[in-house]
Amino acid sequence: MGLLRPAAARAAQETERRESGTPTTGVNGDQGYESAGPFEIVADFYGPGPSGVVVTESGRIFVGFPRHAVNHKGATLGELVQGRVVPWPSVALSMPSAAAPADRLMSIHGMTMDTQGRIWAIDDGKLAGQPLQPGAAKLVCFDPASNRMVQKIVLTAPTLLPDSHMNDLRVDLTHGQAGTAYITDSSFGHSPALVVVDIATGRQRRVLATHPSTQAEPGFMAMVEGVPLVYTPGKPQRFVTGGADGITLSPNSDRLYYAPLTSRRLYSLPTALLSDQTVSEEALAAAVKDEGEKGTADGLATDAQGRIYTTNFEQDCILRRNTDGSFDLMVHDPRILSPDGIFCTKTHVYCTLGQWNRLAGFNGGQDKRKPPYHLIRFPIGPVPAYDAEQKT
Template sequence: MKLINSITSILILFLLVVSCSTQEQKGKQNDKKITLVASSSNQWTGIAVSKKNRVFVNFPKWSDSVPTSVAEIIDGEVVPYPSEMWNKEGGVTSFTAVQSVVCDGRSRLYVLDTNNPQFSGVLNGGPVLYEFDLSTDQLIRSYSFTQEVYHNNSYFNDVRIDINREKAFITDSGVGGIIVLDLVTGDAKRFLDGDKSVQPENDHLICDGVRWENKVASDGIALSPNNDYLYYTALSSHTLYRIKTSVLLENDVQSKGVSEEIEKVATIPATDGMLFDRKGNLWMGGLEGNMINVWTVDNEMVHLIKDERVKWADSFAKNIDREIYFTTSQIYLPESKRGKYEIYKLSMDILSNN
């Protein structure tokens, strides 16, 4: 009996060693997959990377303590962009409640201001999209929206730019809807009000064992590499949809007829932001499991990374060196349990090596 117990003890010890070794190996593998770029004690959501590898972030106005709305990450430090005055609350020209930032292929940075601080309702003047010239860091133009395009409880969330047709596509995660803005004329149209594709499917998510109760409508948005399709999903959902951009850009298109053109693409893990790479792979988060996932050009879901550091992958951006950047906003966690908010990057090449 003593011999059996000794053998059993040795076997258990061996299994523990193997398990620890395996976990350590997985940790080392993940360390190689994602690289820390910057961290902050303030919560960020959006991220943008320019053609010259300049990195920009934004901090949403979800509390009374938001010292900076838009910043550039320089040597790991947060530097107010385009100036401190723009980030000073109540200034003549200043940001109010920024939710996302994005760079286009013509060295322009777009800043989407919800004008809805702390989800208290859209303030007078409505949401604003700012366009900056990154060669001069000067404002090119600001786009406002008529009251027919937004609701009192709208929350303009994410934006994608079609530089060929000079159009901006925006999601409204407060009410649910898609806004198409003409960057030449400044005219905008709203689509899909009330459509199920832009509405939340669930009233909660279980993220890493934590119940997060919230119903968030259309949020993540992405343009296919050829700009022919607009992909989108509600945050509190597991369905990916798409629609031809040509449908939304027809001069005489009416919102009511657009719903018939919507295509259901796939059932996906709940995600916040989304981003296509040049090959047509759609990168997204995995809010419920601390994951980075990819819906491939072959219509397959690849669970690329599962890592405890990926605490709510929020927004995605890419650079010319085939790297994907993402922010972690830890939205699902109580503030008392949050650590530093972080930005990571990873090589797109790990997808082909997976």
């Protein structure tokens, strides 16, 4: 188990905290500098950095390794099996090949699981240094029981733009004959939006492309590894920026939550409206709810109780937004660099740490990433505390 501090020191601190009633962070606690919260390092990755993650009820772990930042030669989608990343669902689909972009997986980014246990992923289609090819960006669905791709919907213009970065997604099976997919296009340029896809027909629609809820905020300043960095459109960026990125559904799929990457605000929409492709842009814009601040988040995930977990690349932490709008600090540690893909099971939250802010493109051409990249998990509920010296 990869705990945040040496086990003896952590145990002593936890005992002192319980006995004194002192919080591990915050007022009269450590002031937010110490590591907090237990987590496990589930996997270490060398080579390509991880992004999306899905964990099945049986415990199978699937991870996406996008190629839009580095056009690597490894699998873009893999299952973790006995210390290996096994190309999934097949070598032919997941590994680089001469197949047409529509017939293979190019760059798997966001991933999710629907209520029937199927795995969905967004293939952003982008290979570093190359233009986006026709057929490359697509929505794909896999059946983990048969290890097969069971559906593919290619994204096309005008839904797809030349600078699109189809980033993350959620799938709602309560609207539409076969369900509806909601995708965030964070944009490699300055054209973010939400994308809505009717799964039965493949009909796709680009919405809220000029609405503040999908846009990167000009002049936004973030503290990244202690350095103040400002987003200025049209100038070279020194940290990961973009529009609509993090996305998650309420437990009953009646509401979609989303957030721009370059923003601290969280927004939501009723899925009954968003899934209806006859609803006007004006009606959608009027229905957007500003849910308030949530910190700087890349990935979002929801547990069965409706609490939203938000990654935070400024504070090297993961927060939980409770249903009353309050927040809890779940884990905080210097190793939680660029927390990205995040996924909730019934008992744990999994998150990939890709060190994206250290890419060469943000650091004068110098790749400052330091493998291994981690996949971590932490418990949704409190860790049980036992006193071995307690008298019976």
